[in-house]
Amino acid sequence: GAVVSQHPSRVICKSGTSVKIECRSLDFQATTMFWYRQFPKKSLMLMATSNEGSKATYEQGVEKDKFLINHASLTLSTLTVTSAHPEDSSFYICSASFRRRAYEQYFGPGTRLTVT
Amino acid sequence: ELKVEQNPLFLSMQEGKNYTIYCNYSTTSDRLYWYRQDPGKSLESLFVLLSNGAVKQEGRLMASLDTKARLSTLHITAAVHDLSATYFCAVDQNTGTASKLTFGTGTRLQVTL
Numbered sequence: 001g002a003v004v005s006q007h008p009s010r011v012i013c014k015s016g017t018s019v020k021i022e023c024r025s026l027d028f029q030a031t032t033m034f035w036y037r038q039f040p041k042k043s044l045m046l047m048a049t050s051n052e053g054s055k056a057t058y059e060q061g062v063e064k065d066k067f068l069i070n071h072a073s074l075t076l077s078t079l080t081v082t083s084a085h086p087e088d089s090s091f092y093i094c095s096a097s098f099r100r101r102a103y104e105q106y107f108g109p110g111t112r113l114t115v116t
Numbered sequence: 117e118l119k120v121e122q123n124p125l126f127l128s129m130q131e132g133k134n135y136t137i138y139c140n141y142s143t144t145s146d147r148l149y150w151y152r153q154d155p156g157k158s159l160e161s162l163f164v165l166l167s168n169g170a171v172k173q174e175g176r177l178m179a180s181l182d183t184k185a186r187l188s189t190l191h192i193t194a195a196v197h198d199l200s201a202t203y204f205c206a207v208d209q210n211t212g213t214a215s216k217l218t219f220g221t222g223t224r225l226q227v228t229l
Contacts, residue, residue: 034217043204043219044159093158103147103166103208103215110158 023094030096139205147208
């Protein structure tokens with residue numbers, strides 16, 4: 001149980017375009033979803049936290065207008081990277097938690113974004 | 117600001133040997149997590165430690181938490197090649213209804229024959 005999926009697993013886009021990444025909780029209702037970014041050989045950095053039906057809370061230094069997060073339902077959150085640049089190339093990982101086990105996050109498989 | 121440090125950053129060890137990875141954090145927390153990450157993959161949850169003195173074991177790995185010292189350890193017993201991966205600890209800053217994880221720097225473990 002507690003499976004999280006992400007789509008796509010890999011995406012290549014041209015500089016200046018936007019790309020959307022989906023994160024779904026497959027067998028539970030996620031009250032909270034999280035988005036992380038990981039650069040090569042580095043640790044995970046939390047970008048934002050979102051609760052269903054409310055605006056995401058962004059971490060300091062993360063541009064909310066560039067990384068649009070929508071958590072429209074209890075099973076789906078999306079991250080849109082707008083006007084992507086090569087420095088946005090990274091591994092994006094989402095996670096989700098649910099109320100009864102709010103202390104534990106279940107991680108998706110990640111999306112590797114390459115901006116050319 | 118919560119800081120989470122792991123050491124060593126890189127560990128090369130022979131099969132059959134024992135070693136410990138350390139995770140130090142800078143502010144009070146009762147929740148600490150250990151994850152494994154294989155190259156190109158996402159995180160696999162290893163241990164969830166929720167109180168002072170918690171000790172959990174799975175196979176050749178054992179994790180413990182000392183909240184007073186703000187220290188967690190991940191002990192590897194009789195390492196095997198399959199344990200080669202990067203290991204992250206993460207500390208939960210939020211004691212409310214949702215967690216907020218700050219990850220350590222990671223320890224890349226290489227087990228050699």
